[in-house]
Amino acid sequence: MTNAVKEHVPRESPSIYINRDLSWIEFNWRVLEEAQDQSTPLLERMKFISIVSSNLDEFMSVRVAGVKDQLKAGYTKKDFTGYTPAGLFKRIMKRTAKMVSEQYKAFREISRVLAREGIIYTDYESLNASQKKTMDAYYHDIIFPVLTPMAVDQSRPFPLVHSQALYLAVILDREGEEHDDEDAYFAIVKVPSNLSRYILVPARTNSKKQEYILMEDLITQHIQTLFSGYIPVAVHGFRITRNADLTLNEEGAEDLLEEIEKELRRRRWGAPVRLEVQEGIHPYALEQLKDEFEISEHIFEIDGPLDLTYCMKLAGALPRSEHLKYEPIEPEYPQEFEETDDMFERIRQSDVLLYHPYESFDAITDFICQAAYDPQVLAIKMTLYRVSGNSPMIQALARAAESGKQVTVVVELKARFDEERNIAWARKLEQAGCHVVYGLVGLKTHAKITLIVRQEEEGLRRYVHVGTGNYNDSTARLYTDVGLLTAHSVIGEDASALFNEITGYSAPHDWQAFAVAPTDMKDKLFSLIRREAEHALAGKKAHIIAKMNSVSNQEMVDELYAASQAGVHIDLIVRGVCCLRPGVPGLSDRITVRSVVDRFLEHSRLMYFENGGESEVYISSADWMTRNLTRRIELLCPVFDKKLQRILTRILKLSLHDNVKARLLQSNGLYTRVEQKEELLRSQFAAMKISSWKHGGHARADRHESQETTPTSF
CATH class of the missing domain: 3.30.870.10 (Endonuclease Chain A)
Incomplete structure (x- = not known):
């Protein structure tokens, strides 16, 4: 940490950094907010519900798995944000449990509103006789031939359960026998992943309503077809998430391709990180799963369908539903x-x-x-x-x-x-x-x-x-x-x-334009930031605008803190993780951090440096994370053309003036929506006019971005 940063932070103060994993959770909350937002078209809300699930799956299988590895190894040292693995794990599980609860509350609300629009998530018992007949035929002709019941007993050990696949836990009694729970028969059935999870049901007579049923509900309804001579007592879904991080010995691998193929096979056996079970699961089934996966604390009981990632495909497949989506746009050929x-x-x-x-x-x-x-x-x-x-x-x-x-x-x-x-x-x-x-x-x-x-x-x-x-x-x-x-x-x-x-074999190059990680990009960025600080101290124009996915490298955060203390105004547009804590008096009070979560995934990495009036603009493949700056080959490239510099600056300023989908990071680590003004600006929709302001002349491109207005929806 720089001396300038140290001098302004008393020892008794809370951490001047935000924890990376907790910051990621806040990002996924922002995605969830888009699903909760009633101004978002209904089926787009379903897509955001799906994105929350897929994001959380990756977070659990990589980031949380890493924290669990630290706990298993007995690691107790605090990270630079002040968290021990044990403390961080406890906080993660508490926040993610609340997030999942809110996600399913949003799913139920969206389902109710969709039902009023004629799109109904139903169950087998709610179908009429004709619909049941059609669904029975679909089960017997399409689903049943693919299913494999897998009994678990003394002669048949627990089969491999794949990460993030959906299974049914089945409790059975033999016909003519009575058993206590401890003597019940236990089996699992994998829900086929190569068939559509949702099944569109034929419409009722004289009805335009579209009903759909989930495949696991149809299998549950017909579960007795898989176990002749036995009586199903209970059928409940479950899903395990395993550690998915690859551990490679690249230097010892004669063929990297073959080594990665081996690791992909090992990934299927990764240590369990999270167990999701259907709410109300039979106690004996739950005990069997806990024993098999050696998991007791990291269990999510779900009030609704497990794995809502299916909502993405469903939202795209429903017929006669275009009015419930964003109006399609056709990208313009340049x-x-x-x-x-x-x-x-x-x-x-x-x-x-x-x-x-x-x-x-x-x-x-x-x-x-x-x-x-x-x-x-x-x-x-x-x-x-x-x-x-x-x-x-x-x-x-x-x-x-x-x-x-x-x-x-x-x-x-x-x-x-x-x-x-x-x-x-x-x-x-x-x-x-x-x-x-x-x-x-x-x-x-x-x-x-x-x-x-x-x-x-x-x-x-x-x-x-x-x-x-x-x-x-x-x-x-x-x-x-x-x-x-x-x-x-x-x-x-x-x-x-x-x-x-x-x-090939080449000594590090003396780059004329590029900066390349891991050799010199970090130093180049630091020199650009320090140059702005020198300009500020000399009374010259000093301003940094940077847009990226994540900021988590401690040295980078310290450089930005020092620049802020020197008088540089810094505007960061960070979609996801941000470990920098803005707005701390004497430390980061000249820094703003905002996140835009909207229809498209913000993925650009753009940087603007005022440079005393001789501005420079860069594009990059790298976020300001440790892995990007030290463990990846990344590229930072200047844009020399002045007209293109103005276009990129305008793209940045559109995000800075967004007052519809932008959130501002507060010093407490939470995000609040930017205050809306009379003139609404939604940066992603304003950017759809790119052809007019790319080719409309310099004066048009330089117009103040706040004059660019757009409605909150199509």
């Missing part, structure tokens, strides 16, 4: 490329900035495809972190390699929960003749960059795409990200050097 068949020619004229999802990701796909088929292109080099299930880029890269081009692809095999997909892509690219690299030992390759080397009349020219998000055409419709297309010679030289470092 005007810069609309009237040209030669993207390279247009990029040579000037740099191009793309803002997704408002502008179509097809432009990036077309850039790669044009390079793949262009006879003047000699080489394509690209990083891939998360790719969609049917990526046209993969096909283009394979085609380029087959046609004789030098194609190098850095595939990150350790992208959490996308490991299997990336392994499949890596093998396909290798078969096509691409040079596939798995990055450097001990480091994830998280930078998002493509380099095209092209033979032209003037000689070789490099074309570069640098982005804040993944090369994933699916998520590019759901996440806000920016990308820069440039033929700038300095950026091109740095791009070549970066790929040489990743794929």
Whole structure:
């Protein structure tokens, strides 16, 4: 910690940092608030309910699993926010239990309102005779052949229970016998994950209402078909979450791909972290589960369907429901490329900035495809972190390699929960003749960059795409990200050097434009922050605006505190975790932190430094977290074009002026909604006008953002 920070914090004060995991919980509360918000369209509220569940699944399987590992190892040291593992675990479980309770309360409310709209979550007994007949046939023809009842007794040990899969615990009596609970028969049935969890029921006669039933309810209704000669006493759902963090010995692995495949198989046996059970579960069944999973305290009794992640697919599949969703938007194809068949020619004229999802990701796909088929292109080099299930880029890269081009692809095999997909892509690219690299030992390759080397009349020219998000055409419709297309010679030289470092033996490069983690990005950011502090102390303009997903690195937080003490005004736009505590007198009273949670996932990493009136703007792949700054290959890239700088600054200021979906972080670690004014500004909806202010001239782009108004809903 810097001396400036130390001097202003008395020893008896509470921690000047917010705990990372508790900050994440507050983020998921903000997602839940969107599900609770009655101004959000009904089926969009269902989607937010689903997101809360999927977020919590990952949090439990990774972050909470790590805390449990510390407890198991007897670790008692406090972290830099003042929490011991035991104290943190207790607080996490209390807050998440309350969150789950509120989530299901919201689910029940949404279900009631949906029922008034004619979309009804029902049970078997509420169906009429005709509907029951149809559902009986569906069970016998589709579900029953897939089911496997698994008895648990002395000769048949407890089978492997997969993490986050849904199961039914079944208590049985043999026909003609009477048993105490302790002598009951116990079995489990896995609810098939390869069939639709929700089943749309045929409409009643002369009714436009749409009913759906969950598969586990249908299985429960017909459970006796799986156990002839036995009488079902009780059937209740359960779900286990296991530790999903990979433990790799990369240096000892002869083949990283094979090592990760082994670890993925081991993940299925990860230590249990959380047990979810249906409320009212039979005591004997609960005891069996507790004994098997050796879990006693981390049990959630759920009043409703387990695993609400199904709500996402349901919301997208219901017929005649468009009025209950956001009005669809079609991303605009960037005007810069609309009237040209030669993207390279247009990029040579000037740099191009793309803002997704408002502008179509097809432009990036077309850039790669044009390079793949262009006879003047000699080489394509690209990083891939998360790719969609049917990526046209993969096909283009394979085609380029087959046609004789030098194609190098850095595939990150350790992208959490996308490991299997990336392994499949890596093998396909290798078969096509691409040079596939798995990055450097001990480091994830998280930078998002493509380099095209092209033979032209003037000689070789490099074309570069640098982005804040993944090369994933699916998520590019759901996440806000920016990308820069440039033929700038300095950026091109740095791009070549970066790929040489990743794929070969190269000494650390003396970067002309880039800053690259883990070698020098942190130092570069610190120098930029300290420069603003020097300007402030000299009475010059000093202002930092930074937008990212998370801020949790202690050194980074201390640098921001010191800059605030020096007089720098700092506006942070942090969607998720933030360990910095703003608004503390004498420490961080010039720092604001706000979070925007809305229709799209805020994913851009953008930075603005006032620099005494000579402002600089950067885009990056990195959040300000320890893992990004020290354990990943990350990229910070300057934007040289003044017009594009103004566009990026405007994107930042739109978030700063949002008074509909923005929340401000208070010094107590809680978030409050920004006070609404007469003129409402919803930054994500205002950004939909990007074409008008990208191409409407400098004066239009420089207009004060607070004049840009938008309604609270479509």
